[in-house]
Amino acid sequence: MNLSSEQGSDLSMLGLQRQLRDDAISTALNSHGYFFLKEWQPETSTFELACSIGSVVDLEKIAAAYKLANVQALKPRESDESSPHSYSSVYGLKGFPLHTDYAHWGTPPRFLMLRCQAGDPSVITYLLPSSCIADHAGQIIDRAIVVPRRKHPAQTICPLAVRYRKAGRTGFRWDSLFLRPLNQAAEALADVVQARSNLDQIAITMHDPGDTLIIDNWHMLHGRSEVPHRVLNRHIERIYLSNLRGLK
Template identity: 45%
Template sequence: MNIRQTIDSAGFLFLRKWRPELTTAQAAHLIGIAVEIESFLPATGIPNVQLLSPKRQENAPANHYSGSFGLEEFPLHSDLAHWSIPPRYFVLRCLHGSPTAYTNLLPVSSIFSAIPEQYMRKAVFIPRKRSPAGHCCPLPMWFRQKRDTGVRWDSLFLTPLNSSAKKVAHVFSTKKWSNSLKAVNLLEPGDTLIVDNWHMLHGRSAVDDDSIDRRIERAYLSAIKG
């Protein structure tokens, strides 16, 4: 199977030591169609390629995951779940890895065993932070774009708006997903993880002293090339 078929089937693809001579931007353009955040959303301040590094809570911005959880484990979530439509895919690429820090992945299919589909279809959230214009648009957990459907979740940046959303939030606050998780270790330069952001939740493991120098770059994709 090619890259797109593998990701459509498994929800992610891990490539070990793949083209380490390429920058993350170059690798993203080879894999798919990169989301040029700097061009169409300049006010966000989000660069096209973001550097991810462990930070202690006191050294991180309050609106970042590290600002809430520091070096502790990050909860499972969708990237940019507070957008009207979250990015379809993202790429994580290792610059400096660690043997003790992992990216945890949870297939959305595993959630169906714990949360009835009717709740997921009806659940509506609002972003924790309003837009600069003061708008606060309702965001369905289960969304559709053209022929594709997706699921969003983020306990930090989304606030439940209706009873179904509150039930979903309660399950995520109490459920242990350890038996369904897939752990991927980005260890060597060039190690590349491609994730379907609509059908796979993810989170970082806790970081110990041996992982404090971990450096990962991230880019978003709107499509995977065939």
């Protein structure tokens, strides 16, 4: 393919812009565990944007039995309007406690991206670095064992370590709704999580189309504030990624 000097310059600039973007994302995630950007390409679809920065987790394939979409629409719902075994079915419009997504999986997804389609500044996304928990948990964090709550009596469940290692990296799982403590260390850790939630959590508001939050799901817990009835049109899209360009 032959390119004019002007076309080549445009492509070089585009490549530089993408490199700078990828560097900014990886630097933020390495330093803080999350990356937030206001009104990031609101005209671009969530799936297209995710594919441009990393590898999308194909939930439609690996969790076909659960009929999970690769891009999930998160909309406030009353508890009696929600699907069973979901946060909305338990908490409705109330706040969601801090947790990591798919914590009951052997290896949870590494990253999740939340992207605002319609938001409101009164609804807050809360973040809590697992390092804040580890700094106050001593050795109990490595002894803590949890187990998924049974959805039915015949369900087979396997104990899970709260802190795990995968591909040379350490991860942290936590979900007070779908996981229950299996030993005293996990029960003690629950008290630490609650205490640090009140002291160290970070508040993010997503209210403009394109507002985008990328979270390291192995190192950061997240939750949501209460949703007022006047903002039931809130719409956040969620997608998971196994890796991000430029992040080692």
